[in-house]
Amino acid sequence: MNIDARDVRVELGGVAVLDDITLTVRAGELLVLVGPNGAGKSTLLGVLSGEIEPRYGEVLYGQRPVGGIRHAELARLRSVLTQENTVTFPFLVSEVVAMGRSPWARTEAGRRDISAVAAAMEVTDIAYLATRRYTQLSGGEKARVSLARVLAQETPVIFLDEPTASLDLRHQEDVMRVGRRMADEGRAVVVVLHDLSLASAYADRLALISDGRLEALGAPVDVLTEERVERVYGLSVELHVVAGRPVVVPRR
Amino acid sequence: MSRGRRAVVLSVSLAVLLVGGVTASAVVGQLAISPAEVVGSVLRAAGIRTAWAPDDSVIESTLWLIRFPRIAMGLAVGAALAVAGAVMQAIFGNPLAEPGVVGVSSGSALGASVAIVLGLTALGSGTIAVFAFAGGLLATLLVYAVSRANGRTEVVTLLLTGIAVNAFAGAGLAFLLFVADSGSREQIVFWQLGSLNGSRWQEVVIVAVVAAVGAVVAVILGRRYDLLALGERNARHLGVNVEALRIGSIVLVALLTGAAVAFVGIIAFVGLVVPHAVRMAIGPAHRPLVIASAFGGAALIVLADLLARSVVVGADLPIGLLTSLIGGPFFFFLLFRQRKRSGGWA
Numbered sequence: 076m077n078i079d080a081r082d083v084r085v086e087l088g089g090v091a092v093l094d095d096i097t098l099t100v101r102a103g104e105l106l107v108l109v110g111p112n113g114a115g116k117s118t119l120l121g122v123l124s125g126e127i128e129p130r131y132g133e134v135l136y137g138q139r140p141v142g143g144i145r146h147a148e149l150a151r152l153r154s155v156l157t158q159e160n161t162v163t164f165p166f167l168v169s170e171v172v173a174m175g176r177s178p179w180a181r182t183e184a185g186r187r188d189i190s191a192v193a194a195a196m197e198v199t200d201i202a203y204l205a206t207r208r209y210t211q212l213s214g215g216e217k218a219r220v221s222l223a224r225v226l227a228q229e230t231p232v233i234f235l236d237e238p239t240a241s242l243d244l245r246h247q248e249d250v251m252r253v254g255r256r257m258a259d260e261g262r263a264v265v266v267v268l269h270d271l272s273l274a275s276a277y278a279d280r281l282a283l284i285s286d287g288r289l290e291a292l293g294a295p296v297d298v299l300t301e302e303r304v305e306r307v308y309g310l311s312v313e314l315h316v317v318a319g320r321p322v323v324v325p326r327r
Numbered sequence: 328m329s330r331g332r333r334a335v336v337l338s339v340s341l342a343v344l345l346v347g348g349v350t351a352s353a354v355v356g357q358l359a360i361s362p363a364e365v366v367g368s369v370l371r372a373a374g375i376r377t378a379w380a381p382d383d384s385v386i387e388s389t390l391w392l393i394r395f396p397r398i399a400m401g402l403a404v405g406a407a408l409a410v411a412g413a414v415m416q417a418i419f420g421n422p423l424a425e426p427g428v429v430g431v432s433s434g435s436a437l438g439a440s441v442a443i444v445l446g447l448t449a450l451g452s453g454t455i456a457v458f459a460f461a462g463g464l465l466a467t468l469l470v471y472a473v474s475r476a477n478g479r480t481e482v483v484t485l486l487l488t489g490i491a492v493n494a495f496a497g498a499g500l501a502f503l504l505f506v507a508d509s510g511s512r513e514q515i516v517f518w519q520l521g522s523l524n525g526s527r528w529q530e531v532v533i534v535a536v537v538a539a540v541g542a543v544v545a546v547i548l549g550r551r552y553d554l555l556a557l558g559e560r561n562a563r564h565l566g567v568n569v570e571a572l573r574i575g576s577i578v579l580v581a582l583l584t585g586a587a588v589a590f591v592g593i594i595a596f597v598g599l600v601v602p603h604a605v606r607m608a609i610g611p612a613h614r615p616l617v618i619a620s621a622f623g624g625a626a627l628i629v630l631a632d633l634l635a636r637s638v639v640v641g642a643d644l645p646i647g648l649l650t651s652l653i654g655g656p657f658f659f660f661l662l663f664r665q666r667k668r669s670g671g672w673a
């Protein structure tokens with residue numbers, strides 16, 4: 076399923092935090108949203124996932140406006156990994172992951188609950204944590220469990236808001252590999268990332284957001300140019316292309 | 328021990344506590360009645376004749392007019408308060424939320440007192456209950472509106488809000504005590520202390536129906552409460568209509584608390600101690616939690632009431648005094664533990 080955002084404008088207290096955004100997220104692609112702090116990446120993710128209602132413009136899931144889709148159905152179309160992932164009560168890791176299956180209760184796909192949970196825990200490398208309490212995990216473990224919960228939801232569209240924050244180098248790569256795999260399975264995957272090199276390595280397309288506007292959209296190699304990165308981030312950088320993918324190194 | 332095995336142990340101990348507590352409550356009192364007579368009397372009411380059935384009409388009336396309604400009221404009130412506590416903790420996202428602590432109970436008591444002092448009987452004998460419900464609902468809405476930020480409630484904010492609501496309701500009660508005649512005054516004092524003394528079947532039926540319906544609704548909503556533990560945004564992303572769930576649950580808490588408080592007064596800490604103990608035993612999943620809490624609350628109140636009327640010979644201690652005596656230190660322990668764990672009062 077494709078997602079179309081058309082002429083989206085979001086205002087906060089009368090000030091535009093996103094403006095003039097038109098983009099299509101295609102099924103089967105990994106789209107990474109990059110940009111400086113406060114540029115509006117998370118807001119755009121919120122608009123695309125139907126959490127934030129734009130002041131102007133519209134977001135379509137297939138042909139349907141996202142605002143017109145009921146909570147329960149929307150949860151079977153898209154899953155969202157938020158940055159904040161605290162759990163109030165001491166649920167077990169396996170219980171937390173299984174919560175991702177709740178939108179499918181009383182549906183045909185509900186039969187896949189057990190295998191979907193097992194698969195999600197396998198992919199995120201948390202099977203050994205199954206009987207631990209979520210509240211006792213380290214930050215990195217919590218992040219992976221939350222990702223597993225999102226994957227267990229098995230939706231055609233997946234949104235990940237900074238999934239690599241608080242993860243070590245290997246698990247960062249693992250998460251992006253998982254995202255890549257989901258896209259290859261035909262899902263639409265939208266990820267917010269800060270690391271430009273990591274984004275370039277895995278993304279089909281990059282959307283560079285600056286000051287609430289879509290600065291550039293396209294293949295990493297086309298979007299990330301020295302001139303553009305320096306202008307948007309206000310930092311002088313050196314750009315290398317390794318195996319067709321840009322690697323960004325600040326000049327120090 | 329696995330959670331599954333613990334669940335079995337918990338169910339068995341709750342059943343033993345309930346049956347034991349109910350039997351002991353029927354047997355113990357100023358008039359000594361043997362367990363055989365109690366069983367015989369119950370069987371006779373069910374249409375089964377046995378040699379155990381008591382012939383003495385005093386025993387019959389003591390059981391059916393005084394002890395049984397009191398026991399039934401205890402069961403219903405305990406279940407209602409414990410379920411209210413579990414639901415409240417779920418929607419506040421805070422294990423320390425409890426109707427008594429945050430002021431829902433005193434809101435209910437204030438509502439009930441207003442009805443007493445003004446002599447309102449417009450809606451018949453249920454008038455006091457309706458006022459108790461309204462007071463409880465107002466207090467819950469107030470606490471909810473004031474103490475939440477970003478879909479969660481911090482302990483400090485919650486407790487401070489509770490202090491404010493309790494203080495306000497306390498002032499209202501004091502004012503009503505001041506203006507009331509001596510008859511109403513006595514009734515209000517009774518509300519503040521809480522007692523199952525003088526429970527009548529008509530009242531028992533109301534509380535029992537509310538408790539049963541409330542518990543069933545809470546069990547049905549249980550899965551959604553589980554998702555709420557992930558935070559409001561995540562619950563919404565998983566398809567929960569958070570706003571509707573919240574409002575519905577607030578009404579549920581006010582109904583359960585209001586029904587209980589209307590007839591027996593403020594009995595604090597049941598909604599805190601019981602769900603907490605259950606959670607420690609079988610984990611936080613809300614469906615089993617609500618069910619076990621209902622039975623646990625029922626057992627706790629019946630046992631506490633037995634204690635209240637037998638610990639001092641010839642006197643009927645207020646049961647609210649007893650539960651607070653146990654609940655106060657327990658609450659302190661929970662606070663202490665949470666502070667140690669999270670490294671602060673958040």
